Amino acid sequence: MTLDVPAPPTAPAPAPAPAPAQGLTARATHDGVKFLLALFVDLTGKPCAKLVPVEAADILQHEGVGFAGYAVGALGQQPSDPDVMAIPDLTSYTPLPWVREDLALVHCDPYVEGTPWPFAPRNILKAVLGSTELELFAGAEVEYFLVHRDDTGRLTPADARDTDAQPCYGARGLTRMYDHLTDVSTAMNTLGWGNYANDHEDGNGQFEQNFAYADALTTADRVITARYLISVLAERRGMTATFMPKPFADRTGSGLHLHLSLWRGGDPLFPGERDHGLSGLAHQFLAGVLEHAHALQAVLAPTVNSYKRTGAVSTRSGATWSPRQPSYGGNDRTHYVRIPEGNRIELRGADGSANPYLALAATLAAGLDGVTRDLDPGATGARTRPDLPPTLLHAVDALAADPVVSGALDAAGPGVAAYFGELKRAEFFDWHGTVGSWEHDRYLTAF
Numbered sequence: 194m195t196l197d198v199p200a201p202p203t204a205p206a207p208a209p210a211p212a213p214a215q216g217l218t219a220r221a222t223h224d225g226v227k228f229l230l231a232l233f234v235d236l237t238g239k240p241c242a243k244l245v246p247v248e249a250a251d252i253l254q255h256e257g258v259g260f261a262g263y264a265v266g267a268l269g270q271q272p273s274d275p276d277v278m279a280i281p282d283l284t285s286y287t288p289l290p291w292v293r294e295d296l297a298l299v300h301c302d303p304y305v306e307g308t309p310w311p312f313a314p315r316n317i318l319k320a321v322l323g324s325t326e327l328e329l330f331a332g333a334e335v336e337y338f339l340v341h342r343d344d345t346g347r348l349t350p351a352d353a354r355d356t357d358a359q360p361c362y363g364a365r366g367l368t369r370m371y372d373h374l375t376d377v378s379t380a381m382n383t384l385g386w387g388n389y390a391n392d393h394e395d396g397n398g399q400f401e402q403n404f405a406y407a408d409a410l411t412t413a414d415r416v417i418t419a420r421y422l423i424s425v426l427a428e429r430r431g432m433t434a435t436f437m438p439k440p441f442a443d444r445t446g447s448g449l450h451l452h453l454s455l456w457r458g459g460d461p462l463f464p465g466e467r468d469h470g471l472s473g474l475a476h477q478f479l480a481g482v483l484e485h486a487h488a489l490q491a492v493l494a495p496t497v498n499s500y501k502r503t504g505a506v507s508t509r510s511g512a513t514w515s516p517r518q519p520s521y522g523g524n525d526r527t528h529y530v531r532i533p534e535g536n537r538i539e540l541r542g543a544d545g546s547a548n549p550y551l552a553l554a555a556t557l558a559a560g561l562d563g564v565t566r567d568l569d570p571g572a573t574g575a576r577t578r579p580d581l582p583p584t585l586l587h588a589v590d591a592l593a594a595d596p597v598v599s600g601a602l603d604a605a606g607p608g609v610a611a612y613f614g615e616l617k618r619a620e621f622f623d624w625h626g627t628v629g630s631w632e633h634d635r636y637l638t639a640f
Contacts, residue, residue, distance in 0.1 A: 217283060217299070218250040224288050227295035231258050231279050232417070233303055234314055236267040236613055237495070238548040240421055242298075243279070253281055257304065268303070269312030269612050277303045277310055285414050291380045292425050300414045311606025314550035318413060320604035321554040327462070329557050332406030332452035332537075333416050336545055337423060338398045338440050339370065339432045348440055350398025351432040359510045361395040370400065376426050377402055377419075386415060395510050396444035406452060406537075409557070413549040416449070436545035438494065439501035443509050446502030447545035449493075451552065453478075453560070454537040463536050468573050469523050470535020479521060479530055479538055480570035481563020482556060483578065486519030486529060486542065488595030490581055491588035492555040492602070493543035495617060497624040500584050502544055516541050520576045528574075529581070542581070551602065558601035586621045589614050 221229060231253055232242040241260065245253045252258075257278035262270030268277065279301035287298045303313035310316060322329065339351040350356075355366050367374070374391045381388035387405030394401050402419070406412065420436060427434035439446040455462045455478060465472025471479070482489070494503060505513040514526060521530035521538075531539040543552050562568075571577065582588035592598055592614055599610035 217254040221247045221250055226297040230298040231301050232298055233279055233301045234417055235265050239266050241265050267616055275306055277305055280304055287418055312609050314548050316605045318550040318554040321557050321601055328456040329409040330406055330454050331409045331412040331553055333412055334401055334450040335419050336394055336401045336447035337434050337436050339427055339434055340398055355397045360393055360397050363393050367393045377423055380422055409553045413553055416549040438499045438544035438546050445508050445514055449543040449545055449547045451540045451543055452537045461536055469532040476570055477564040477568055478560035480568035481560045483519045483570055484568055485559035485595055485598050487582055487591035488598040489555055489559055491592035492551050493547050496546040497585050497621055499544050499546055503581055504583055518576045518580050519578045521570055522574045555598050555601045558597055562597045585617055589617045
């Protein structure tokens, strides 16, 4: 829930991550790196990697490293398909001395037989970004829980003293997790991400660590890297970091709030003279996001568990902090889109399970549709649109019926939206086919 630090409306666009002056081998050798994590994610956001020794860095840079795509998971391949070759993006090179002094990470673009693989989320975002002359900049609020899981599978906050009814911003709870939080903060700042706040969130065991906004691709890479860093550093202290949207039924869930703005040639396009200090273009973009909100939720909230968060009525703290309708307003966190200041909008529909590449690609496509069609978002604060989808199944149905959001998933090649939809339908029915304690408690002796 921490505010993203904005740039003033007249400030120049933040510079994207610079391309390294040296090749991968030279850069790794200079940093004392002996191994490289060549990493990409599948459609669910699962991080996949191979550990490449520095001696093979030139091969990695020029030829990539091969993966059996079907074994990766949700990447649109069958066992008989050719290898996926992960080709590194050198601008994403990231030393990881907090994990291992001799380790670095590089994000990769998956290719198959020399062509960008259309089912790879990073390729999808790059394709959508390349479809417009406008530049999307984004900030992301990464929320997560630190938990323990006992032998029975029961989850508890990793901090046994974190029991306050309203723990948000609690100084003592924050201090008890000082070592973990400051390790993550130090890593972010050393990497130049501009960590500016770390706080205890509204749920017991829940935290948020913020970093500065950047171009959309860099921010998506950083969300994936941050999840990896947070998870590994938590494990070292015997904790599990989970980005699961709703790990506790009675506590606030974890969001991935996205702060968005459009730029052209270094100039911000959202500040203006209309409501909340926005420009006409910003209102059109906002209207497009609201118009496609139901389909967007299949991408922004892509798990069964997501709808335990957006459908929550109350929590121990008294608020859910998750939207139920596609509305917008000023500095009001009950809306789907909040406008904290006139240089950006905050999309609050995404949760901790969202794949950041897909989330940004789909949202950009929805917003640009609003610009193209000159849509009007309606009166500020109005809650006249139908409620957001109540389940993942409803969201997937909305996705299938929405050519704009489906088209964003198909931006790098056809068939991805349909594949993603079937993947998520199968997930829903897999969950629906299980029998749990709620049913035992309700039905075992009811008849």
